[in-house]
Amino acid sequence: MAKGYAALIKEATLLLDKFNADKQCVEEFTEDASKAMENLDALDRKFILDIISGCIEQKKLLDVVINVFYAQNGKCLLKADRNQLAIICYFSMFLIDDIGLLCFSKIVNSLDITKMHKFLSFFFNITNLSTWIQGEWSQIYDAAYVERNWIIPLLRWRPEIEILMAQLASRMSRGSQFKKATKKNTEPQEFSLTKPKARPLPAPEPIPLQEKHQPVPTSTYSAPKEKQVMEEVKQRNRQKAEQVLYEANTQQFKCANPQKSERTKSVMSQIVRSHDAQLKFDSLHTSGTPATHKPNNLPIRLNTTAILREGALYNRQVEEELRRMEQLVEGAGEPSSFLQWQKEMRERDLQEELAQVERRRLEGRISYEEAALARTRIMERNQKTALLKKEETAKLMQRYANKRLQEEKEMRDLVQQVADGHKNSKAAKVKLQEFKQRIVKEVSEQSRELLRQALEEAQAELSRKFEIIRQIRTIESVPLIRHKFVDETETAGHDLLGEMSLAELRERLAMLRDAEQREHQDRRGRILEDKKSREQLLLEQLDTIALHRTALGQAAARRQEERRARQELQQGVAEDERVVALQRRLEERQQERQRLKQREKNKAKISEQSATHALNSWNHRMQTMEEQHWANLERSLERQVQQEAPNTLSRRKYSRPRHQLIS
Structure with missing residues (x-):
């Protein structure tokens, strides 16, 4: 070192x-x-x-x-x-x-x-x-x-x-010993009167290092999560809106879509899914080996329950595959040939079923066209019935108006009779006023009696409160002994079983706290061990899930290829003879309905033209008749004036212009 x-x-x-x-x-x-x-x-x-x-x-x-x-x-x-x-x-x-x-x-x-x-x-x-x-x-x-x-x-x-x-x-x-041996007496020394040395500069004190700043703990302040949640919601909504806009721009309008209807597509996809569900067990008999590489991470995030459930499912599938391999080793037969034959038969049945679904769709369209023709005929019959109903309704309304006039007349008579009877109500008002005054007098007497009783009760309550206050002041004036000496080692003396002093109680509580702390530490250790084992189990299950999902992705790719083959099979269904015949029949019904619509339009146009012509002729005829009527009236007036007027003045008086006579 x-x-x-x-x-x-x-x-x-x-x-x-x-x-x-x-x-x-x-x-x-x-x-x-x-x-x-x-x-x-x-x-x-x-x-x-x-x-x-x-x-x-x-x-x-x-x-x-x-x-x-x-x-x-x-x-x-x-x-x-x-x-x-x-x-x-x-x-x-x-x-x-x-x-x-x-x-x-x-x-x-x-x-x-x-x-x-x-x-x-x-x-x-x-x-x-x-x-x-x-x-x-x-x-x-x-x-x-x-x-x-x-x-x-x-x-x-x-x-x-x-x-x-x-x-x-x-x-x-x-x-x-060394300290004792080296101890010497102090010897005095003479003063040195020489010039003292210059005082040296003091050494600079070291600059104290500042302690490292402690970061602010997360418990003091944490940014609110609401803002982050709102940003995530906005982002998801924007992505959803862009996706909907893209779909609306790329997809064609449903009203101009000549393809199959949504109901037909859903029925066909449901049939395909049912056949796929029946063929799911084929994946257990494939000879391919799953991929051995480990992916970086799973495509989605799973919780603990989902990981354990999916891991158990994959383990059960592995056990079934191992059991099948053991049966093959022991001499059991491989059902691959039977499964191939079964797959071919199901594909043939699927082709027939799809052809039948297409025929049913065309038959439904034909029935729809026939129903439209029937509705057109029913509308014509209903129009005639409606005209008859209108005439009957007009007659009923006339009878109802007459009835309402009769009822209003009876009501006016009844109101007149009631007004006559109200003239004698003045005497009744006087009697009612006297009755009310008598009731008010009786009520005032009863209220005075109740007030007197309430006053007596209030005086009694006040005297009782004064007595209580006097007793309290008497008790407060008595001196109290405020010093109390307590021995913590003595019991209270209640002669109860298990009675303890204050010191013993504190000691027992301290021992109980220590026992609880030890138990808490033991429990914490067990929880940590369980947590570690659970984490290890989850990691193993995640490895198993990633491995199986890779294998399932390869199986999905194979199923996609099979689905493309089935789509080619559906294209062959459209060339069936019966489907073509039904398609031709449907086109004939549609053409017939178009001819009916055109005929109805022509008929309505002709009826409108005839009505216009009749109206014009009627107006012309009415105008001619009116002119003849006024001309005859003018001539008759002139003759009458000539016969009755004795002189020319009177003749001028009655010879007014034509427009004044008409007015």
């Missing part, structure tokens, strides 16, 4: 003094310490870091010894020496077998001899080791484990440690 053991132990002691278990983690502290000791040798740095990590991990065991040692010898020790003694105790318990007695002796001799002698004589005392130290350690770890790993090795090293303590004692005695 580049440095001595004393310097290394001192460096480790200073680092342990800086460690705070409540605020720092062991890994972070060791990393920071390693960065701070970059100028040291690699072996020295590793030596110090091993000592620090070991003392922190085994702090409970070391504190048991150090606390009692300070309780007995604390007056002659400093608190700064605590971690140094803890390091020596850690060497004695864990590293003395690895480094050897010679190296351990060098470490002890490099430190304060007096303190090391006291501590080693205290720690390696057979009475202390086999009694209370073993008992305290057994409360932390299992008793058998403590005795096997620490007590027996320490007792085995005890003779060599006694030799080391004897050497330390001899050095201590020689040191004390």
